[in-house]
Structure formats: structure tokens, C-alpha cells
Amino acid sequence: MRVRFAPSPTGALHIGGARTALYNWLLARGHGGTLVLRIEDTDRERSTPENVEQILDALRWLNLDYDEGPIFQSARVDRHAAALASLLHAGHAYRSTATADDVRAYKERHGSDRGFRGEPESSGAVRLRVPDAGETVVRDVIRGEAAFANSTLDDPVIARADESPLYNFAVAVDDSDAAITHVVRGEDHLSNTARQLLVLEALGAPEPIYAHLPLLHGPDGRKLSKRHGAASVQELRDAGYLPEAVDNYIALLGAGFAPDEEFFTLAELAERFRLDRVSKNPAVFDERKLRHLDGRHLRALTLDDLTARLQAYTGRTGLRDAAAISAEKIQTLADFWPLVSFLFDGPVEDPAAFAKTIGSDGGAENLAAARDALAGVQPFEPAAIEEALRGVVQARGVKAGKVFQPVRVAIAGQTVSPGIFESVALLGRDEALARIDRALVAAG
């Protein structure tokens, strides 16, 4: 089995492309196949080296490696020229100066379901001669057979007048030369597959097995594309998502991997992936579900691993202890810093939180009592701190939150933080008491 992922570097890799890459990868890795990476850069206007680098980087980040390539389509001009010459020579293709307007006029004369047929000329773009009889059938592993009556297909332009190849031609030649056995790509290519099949036939090349994946739609129900504000892999990375979660989530957009579980590692996905079980209908990207899966993958990481990622993401060091006490409270790497910044940069400013806890309902008194208890805790560790604070709760006959929340706001400035005992312990006695004293002064 030889599969390929063939992005065009006309933009960043978005989640639709990432899923196509992932499915090809799962197929290759699950079946001992070979994955070929090909960069389709025949669109010289829009293809850029920066985009190529972006795509390569995104694939690396997603942990999707490949066995051959990257092969640049633009570097294969000789092969394309040779294939074009042979088609021209055999009469399977011809030059034509017909324009889009000419094609339209032709259809007005012959009926809108009648494909355009041109007359061979001595110059112009190169069109493939499509036979009028018969039909071209796309045999698709996911969708079954889609038949196109040849008479309805226009003779497609396969190369510009200067012989530079166009998509439907270059793809067929490149897939054929690379001996690709399974072409797995988005459904937006389904109609074009008929044209590529015709090129393959004219070339006398064998046809690969096709599988057209359902498209990913935005919340507006439209195809997700570079232009449609689609989430790029880079954006998800910047938003603090883990590559494990992104892989897991996008795999789910288009297939079920088990009847009652959706949390999988890349290896588990590869083991379970089946092309013929891919869904036929388009899916809508739901960031909330991604967040959920991200939280689960995050919690599955070892502390060392999580710490390393948190440090890389925040650009800070010495985060291990903070990571340890907040792992179960965050869903993405981005959630981390707002939760624990107070440990490093001092309490955050949140007057409302202060007023609600310390500034009301005996809050200051409870905080003062907590301060005294904390002053004598030995050792200054979570368990002992908890015992001391619960003692205060007991002694003052109030609900636990009446003591804990004022302490939390005194040291963190906000009502949200990792566990209070762990947070106080991590801060250390001196700093914790200093912050509480400051809060007490502020409370008057």
C-alpha cells in the first residue's frame, strides 16, 4: 500500500487538510504502508516557501511523519512535459485556443449537459480529448460508485499554452509515477477524479483505489477552507491545544473508532482505522469537544512531560510544582497561567473577589483567624495546612468556604486557584502570611 498527502502551499495547513494527512498516516501506519508527501506547487502565483515550511512544521507538530518526500511537483516539469508530449502525439490531447466564453457558447448550442469538444489547432492550451461514448466510473471505498457520462464532461485543459501542467493532469502523472495505490483526499475532489481517471486512461496507467473524505464545515455549514476563517493547525497550537488531542479530535470528525469510547492515542487510532468505515456526511468543527479531549490528554501526560510543555508554551521555567497542583484544573496549556500566575507574580487585582469574600460577612475575622493558625503550622505542608485551617473552621463554627475563600483571595487575589492547601504550601509560610497581612490591612 502506498498513500500520499498532497497539500498545495497556498496557505497554512487547516484542520481539513490536517485530517486528510492524518487519515493517510493512519492508513499507512496501520497497514504497513508507505506515506508519500507531495507539495503541489504548480500554482506559481499563490504557492510560497513560507507556506511549505508552515505545512511541514504543522505535520511535525501533529506527529505525522512520512516515508518519502517531500516531492515538489514543480521539480517534475520534465516528467510532465514527457507525458504531455505522449498524449499529444497519440492524439489523446490537442491544442486549442478556445476560451471559457467559447465553451459557454458551445454549450448554448448543444445543451448545458453536453460537454465541450474543441477542434485541434496549431497553438493554444492543451485539452484532453474526452470520448463521447461510455462513462467514467469513480470506484470509491467510502461512497461506492459514482458514474459520470463522458458526454457531459468538457475536454479539460490539462496544460497552459506554455505547456505548464494544470492540476488534474499533474496529479494523475505524479500519482502514477509514485505508484500510489490509494488516493485518500477530500470530497471536493470527487468530480475532478473523473477527469484524472481519463488522464490515467489516456496514459495507459492503472487506476488507484479512491476514497473521498467528507468535508469539514464551519458553523455556517459551508466548506471549511483557508479563506473561510478555518482554524489552522498553527492557531490551535497557539491556543494551547496538545497535538495528541488535535489528532484525536480531528480523527473523530469523520469516523467512529469504537461504539462507546472516543479517547485515543495516535497508535490506537492507527490500529482501529478502517477506510471503509469513514462517514459520508460532512462534519462541523466543535471546539468545545476539542477542549474536553485536550483536558483528558493533558491529564494523561506525566508530570515531567506536562511541565516541559507548559514551560515551552509560557516561556517560563520552574513550573513543575505549579503544574503538579493545577493539572486537573486546566483543559489547555493556555488555561494554566491565568490560574497560577499569582504564585509567581503576586496576587491579581480583583476588587469584586475581595469584596465578596474578605470584605463581607465576617470574612476579615475568619481570615485573621486563619492567619494565626497558619503561623504555627508545622511542617508547612498541604496536609498540616489543611488540618490547621479545618481547625479554624471548626473553632469559628462557620462553613468551610467562609475560611477558605478569604484565604484564597488573600493569596491569589482571585476566587479561582489550584487547591488552597497546596497553593498556600507552595507559596511558603512567609509569603503566604505577608499576603494575608496585606489583605487584612486592606480590609481595615
Add this chain to the structure above:
RNA sequence: GCCCCCAUGGUCUAGCGGUCAGGACGCCUGCCUUUCACGCAGGAAAUCACCGGUUCGAAUCCGGUUGGGGGUACCA
């Protein structure tokens, strides 16, 4: 316009002739409880787009309709 594809709760899916239509996210309630989370126990939410047909029996098979999407470039 023409060609092609698709149709299960708000979202992603399981289902492949007989199920109380299963799971996940989200939402709601309760438990846990120190906030937020995590975890656990429940709950609301789908006339399986619609109409015909085949069949003893249809979400599952067939046809049509409607709706959505894609293609129709000297883009990929």
C-alpha cells in the same frame, strides 16, 4: 444551468431488516466539596429530512421530493 455526493438529538458518531435507536461533547440535577475543575450517579434532548414502494416487519433495501454540500478555472 449542468454533473456528482450527502441526509440519525444543538454538534460528532454507533447502527448495516426485528434495539426501549447506543456512545461522546454541550446542557440540567444531585453527590463529592475549599473556588474552579476532576470524578461519580441521574436527567432533558432524535416522529432516524419528507413522501411512496418492497417486506410479516424498515433508521437500515428501492424510487421520488426537499434541503445541504462539492465540481463545473489556461486554481489546487
